[in-house]
Amino acid sequence: MPTTPVILLVEDDPDHEALAIRALRKANVANEIQVARDGAEAMDYLKSLGESHALPQLVLLDLKLPKVDGLEVLRFIRAQDRTSILPVVVLTSSDEERDIVASYRLGVNSYIRKPVNFTDFAEATRQLGLYWLLLNQCPPTQ
């Protein structure tokens, strides 16, 4: 039975997690949202998905994370055969050039800087959902 594709949100700040989920819901994204509080949790979650389980349709990845940082998680995702084609969008407050370059080097699909203004963020999230979940043809998750 087909389930709605999952969005994996990797975010350590509970406030931002709540705001991101609210923004996604406001943008009419109905997907199940799986939250990982740090890099290790994200990697564990991806590893725990058996062959029968569908992969997330999209990973929203913060860079500054406890334990294992976002770039390490990205490296892990790209290194695994099964997850290597997973669409990953970096959502971070950093606009440091080295972060942007490192992310693209590791094969990120998109890099978005979280604006302070939440109206802008909500708009970005809306467009994100629209693009990655509706417009874009994602690779098969099964």
Place this chain on the structure above:
Amino acid sequence: MRTGKYRFAMAAAMLIVAFNAWLAIRALHAFFDVQNWRAHTFEVLVHTKTVESDVSKATAAVRAYVVSGDPLYRSRYNAAVEDMTGELDTIKTLTLDNPGQQQRLAYTRQRILVRMSSLQTGMAMRDATHEMLGPVSLMQVLADSPDHGPTVAYCLQQMENEENRLLSERTAQSMRARSVVIWTFIAASLLSILLLGATAELAIRAMRDREKLVESEAEIRVLNHELQVTNTSLEERVDQRTRELANTNQELEAFSYSVSHDLRAPLRTIDGFSLALSEDYADKLDDTGRDYINRVRGGVQRMGLLIDALLQLSRVTRAEIQSERFDLSQVATLVFGELSALDPGRHVELVAQPGVLAIGDPRLLRIALENLMGNAWKFTSKTPNARLQFGAEPGTGEHAGTTVYFVRDNGAGFDMQYVDRLFTAFQRLHGDRDFKGSGIGLATVSRIIRRHHGSIWAEGQVEQGATFYFTLGGLDADGSARA
């Protein structure tokens, strides 16, 4: 100088030693001379004595002949006369150098001749008479001086006296010479000793000087070593400071990174929940409540802008300058386009001189133009017919020879009284009520220009607009800039 003295003393000592040797040789020579003379005198004396004895022999032989008539005595007489003649010749040869003696010798010969002829006469009388001569005749024949002139012995004595006189004279001369030689020898020896002493002293001094030199050389070596050690420690300190600076830079970078992430995170939370509040509880809020929420969000925006401006300032400070030649007019036009896009409600005219070239870091100079033109855009917001101008002109005065770039507006301007405070971070000449700003923009521009070794200055007049000038030190793109 010292070597010259040393050489002079050495040469003088050598000369005196040579002179001394010469004196010694001369003294020795004089001594041998006197010895020769003594021998010579004795030789002459021996011969005069022989002559005297020959005369006696001849006289004795004649006496015997006259008495006995024995021819043996005649032959004895002849032998004595012959010997006498040989002796006289020898004396003549010995005294050839002395005319006085030669004269005396000639006279002596004469006197001998007189004596001998008397003796011969005696013998002839004996031969004629064949009998002994009478005592009177005998006395006459045998008389020392037949003609009563000086006797042969006397003459010979004269010669001997002369020889003796010469000998004593020469001896005295030689004694005098000896004492002169002795004194000069002593004096020369003393002088030599003195000079040798002086030379030795000079040599010792030279040696000491050399020792001192060696010592000071050693000191210099020690100092050099210390200097080297100091240098090494200095280098180490420089290295350490460089490392510390690198660490500080790294920390600063880490700090900026942290600021960009961590300071913004709570702001996003505040803004996000403020928005959620105003949206989800709109029905429970009145206008005042919504106004408060907007003010909260406004504060958050300002804080966000400040953080961004500070980040930019720190980034501009850290960034490595990568210079290239590029079209600054194009950048100005692009920046102007962005400003227009962000604020589509306004109409501002841009007058940009085309083809203004610059040599510098394009990204940093773009940030500078963004700030300068952003300011111009902001401060013309209350000006009708707002106009922004960008261009370049050749520098004059202290900026002669360089290109001066400028951004001009006809907006609010400023009081030249406060011009010094323009480029300091957080110094603002306008209240937030009139024009919003971080107070960091011009500080960032100033830092970018300084990092290009250029200078920046401004002219303005209240309500008449402002002009910001800058140069890019040593990186002049003039000539082609206005081509």
